[in-house]
Amino acid sequence: MTARDWSIQEIASLAGTTSRTLRHYDDIGLLPPSRIASNGYRHYDEQALVRLQRILLLRELGLGLPQIAQVLAQERAEASALETHLALLREEQARLARQIASVESTIDALRGGEELMAENMFDGFDHTQYKDEVEERWGKKAYADSDRWWRGMTDAERSDWQRRVSDLGRDWIAAAESGTDPASAEAQDVARRHVEWLTGIPGTPAAVPGGDVKAYVIGLGEMYVADPRFGANYATSAGGTQGAEFVRDALRVYAEANL
Numbered sequence: 001m002t003a004r005d006w007s008i009q010e011i012a013s014l015a016g017t018t019s020r021t022l023r024h025y026d027d028i029g030l031l032p033p034s035r036i037a038s039n040g041y042r043h044y045d046e047q048a049l050v051r052l053q054r055i056l057l058l059r060e061l062g063l064g065l066p067q068i069a070q071v072l073a074q075e076r077a078e079a080s081a082l083e084t085h086l087a088l089l090r091e092e093q094a095r096l097a098r099q100i101a102s103v104e105s106t107i108d109a110l111r112g113g114e115e116l117m118a119e120n121m122f123d124g125f126d127h128t129q130y131k132d133e134v135e136e137r138w139g140k141k142a143y144a145d146s147d148r149w150w151r152g153m154t155d156a157e158r159s160d161w162q163r164r165v166s167d168l169g170r171d172w173i174a175a176a177e178s179g180t181d182p183a184s185a186e187a188q189d190v191a192r193r194h195v196e197w198l199t200g201i202p203g204t205p206a207a208v209p210g211g212d213v214k215a216y217v218i219g220l221g222e223m224y225v226a227d228p229r230f231g232a233n234y235a236t237s238a239g240g241t242q243g244a245e246f247v248r249d250a251l252r253v254y255a256e257a258n259l
Contacts, residue, residue: 005034006049008042015052016240022052030069031055059228168194169233172247177236182249191254194247214259221248 012019025031026042031052033042044052051072058068171190180186195217224230224244231244 003045005043005045007037008033008044011044011049011052015056017056018240025052025055025065028065028069030065030072056228164197168197172234173236173243175250176234176243176246177238182246183253187246187250188254191250192258194251195254195259214255217251217255217259221251224248 006014008019008022011017012022022031022042026033031044031048034045034048035043037043054072055068058071168190172194175187175190178186195213198217198220199213224234225241225248231241234243234247236243236246
């Protein structure tokens with residue numbers, strides 16, 4: 001008996017990705033299939049599944065595909081590598097648990113008419129976690145300006161800002177799941193609000209006078225699809241990148257027509 005393997009469609013469904021992505025991973029030598037069936041379909045065995053799991057974990061940590069290839073080439077012991085990933089995931093799990101407890105506490109206080117405990121409201125929220133990435137993408141001044149803006153907020157202002165972000169995410173997901181066209185009035189209204197939100201964040205190209213807002217908005221839309229960390233904010237019940245793709249398409253339509 002031969003060891004079990006899975007078709008590319010099965011793996012795409014299980015991993016919440018697409019066959020196109022898996023074919024791309026094959027094309028660049030990151031994840032070759034274990035075998036090619038007589039009908040030309042790619043199949044993947046257990047070892048390939050472990051490798052894919054590591055690729056997806058590294059993607060969630062923010063590494064690009066070239067960096068992931070280097071990491072995988074240097075690491076030979078899958079179990080040891082996964083132990084490192086597990087430690088990082090547990091750190092993230094702990095941070096998310098603190099965020100959940102913080103939000104639940106705020107909800108309970110609001111519903112019960114109790115006084116909000118500002119010192120507890122932002123436990124687990126670390127606005128500095130993307131410092132290096134922001135500086136690499138847009139320069140140190142961009143991060144410094146946004147950091148100064150965030151630290152200068154009152155607790156109430158931070159709460160309002162986070163509520164605005166939450167409302168945008170909720171409305172994007174609702175629009176995507178409704179089956180409406182990204183160019184529809186409903187989707188374009190959310191896109192308008194999204195761009196207004198972006199232009200209100202100091203340090204971003206969207207907030208700089210004379211900045212290329214159009215290119216920035218379109219580029220962010222592409223990043224929402226490419227980067228699972230951001231795409232997760234727009235994940236629909238269908239899973240995968242469907243929600244992020246809807247946001248990308250709607251933002252592109254808005255940018256082409258208005259920016």
